[in-house]
Amino acid sequence: MASLDDLKKRIASVKSTQKITKAMKMVAAAKLRRAQESAERGRPYSEKMNNIILNLSNGISSKENAPKLLSGTGENKVHLCVVMTSDRGLCGGFNSNIIKKAKSYFSKILNEGKQLKIITVGSKGNDQLKRVYGDKIIENISFKESKNANYFDADKVGRIIIEKFEAGEFDICTIFYNQFKNVITQLPQAQQIIPLNNKEDHNNSDESYEFEPDEDEILSNLLPKNISTQIFKAMLENSASEQGSRMSAMDNATRNAGEMVDKLTIEYNRSRQAAITKELIEIISGAESL
């Protein structure tokens, strides 16, 4: 059994850990509110963008001449996966959920005999993936310096992806991120961004638009922007999810630390009493033997 001194030290150390986790929870809660707000404010833009593209692709004259970003290269050999994770740890299952989702997708692709390329955004994802898929990772992007998700960073990632697409380095691009549902639930998502798959029914709008300049030119201008927009949306959702996940993880940790302190305190008091009792017995039996 641990001595009284040891127990005392352990209680002190658990208490100070609890203080840290409590502080982290508060910080995460404050950041979460901001991240959630900006995620909500960013939604109209990506929704509008989607709408316009949908209307455009309905109006486009010939499917054969459609830009490759919309219709794809017609092949399905090389997959590019963009795995978006956080730069910091201690946020519960946030990163491992994305990684799990991504890994199951990777093995599906590899089993089908297709080629796989990976871009990681955020250092935590890179750390976890490089052990198994190290040779597949072609780029690692990290935005440690920027405090909040901003469009400029998303645009950078978007440009890299488009550059690689135009160089013919891949056929299909999928991004992995966590969608923010609420503080306790974040849904890992796999979203295909190249080619854009329009599952929505095509005949919902029979409105005819006037285009200036023509459809093809607008589309080829718009699609790269849409990629950046989708990535930005993923980044916003991710940062809200990260804070939410961290908040609930730290809440749990604080509670567990509290339970541990209680248990250790009981143990401490018991052994203190045992020591006193032992001393008393020794005194009494000593007195009796006289």
Add this chain to the structure above:
Amino acid sequence: MSEEFKIEIVNPEKSFLVKEDVIEVVVPAFEGEMGILKDHISIISFLKPGIIKVFSKSGEENYYVEDGIIEFKNNNLSILTSTIISVTDLDKSKQGDLLKKAEAEASKSEISDQAKYLADQKVEVLRSIN
């Protein structure tokens, strides 16, 4: 009443401006300036660097944009842009910064004709604001 329509300007971070009582909007469309009044035909177009002028009952407002897409449909004008600044907020130092950036971009030699054209536009527009 009958001559008003709705405008919504959004950038990636937020909904920048929503106005219900707009009478006329002049946008710097890619093929030239375009004025939009109520009951304009449905149109999609994109913008080059320039000034968006919004005329409403409460007066005229000017915004500087670097790029964007506009969609007009059912008397709803949506403008999506990544960079938008109200001209009244654009003080000398900010303007100077943007101008310097645009000039640096325009003076690069390896950029495509279209990029060069857009950068030149930026310079021109920024110089014209006072």
